[in-house]
Amino acid sequence: MKKIVLFVLVALVTVFQFCSSSKKAASDSSHITYARNVQPVIQANCSPCHNPPQGRAKPLNSYDAAKAHADEILVRIKKSPEEKGFMPMRHPKLADSTIAVFEKWKETGLAE
Numbered sequence: 001m002k003k004i005v006l007f008v009l010v011a012l013v014t015v016f017q018f019c020s021s022s023k024k025a026a027s028d029s030s031h032i033t034y035a036r037n038v039q040p041v042i043q044a045n046c047s048p049c050h051n052p053p054q055g056r057a058k059p060l061n062s063y064d065a066a067k068a069h070a071d072e073i074l075v076r077i078k079k080s081p082e083e084k085g086f087m088p089m090r091h092p093k094l095a096d097s098t099i100a101v102f103e104k105w106k107e108t109g110l111a112e
């Protein structure tokens, strides 16, 4: 019984730490970089379509490409899913906190 309680406690602490550290990363606008914050989001939500050679839409899987399309990316992900041009295509709208990553990346100078 004691072991179970201990396990639950450890699990809770781990989950709590994970949540608070990811929140910190998203809200700490001075440290938004492509490699750390933007690339994982694109990898998770925009591939394979924007990930050549599997995807045939414009490549967005490099710093240069993402930077060059930063404005257009923001326009597309802020649309509502029923609007023409909405991204990620055929997927639910990104969370506000995820959209904020792109916004802060742009505001802070599109760091690599």
Ligand code: HEC
Binding pocket: 042, 045, 046, 047, 048, 049, 050, 057, 058, 069, 072, 073, 076, 077, 085, 087, 088, 089, 090, 091, 094
């Ligand atoms: C299911 C496939 C698919 C997914 C997932 C997807 N896209 Fe797209 N995307 C497309 C296609 C196809 C086009 C070209 C048609 C158009 O412009 O709407 C496109 C076009 C775009 C363009 C315009 C590029 C240009 O021509 O200037 C941007 C920007 C874009 N997507 C961003 C994103 C972002 C950011 C994500 C992830 C959050 C995403 N897309 C996810 C298929 C996808």
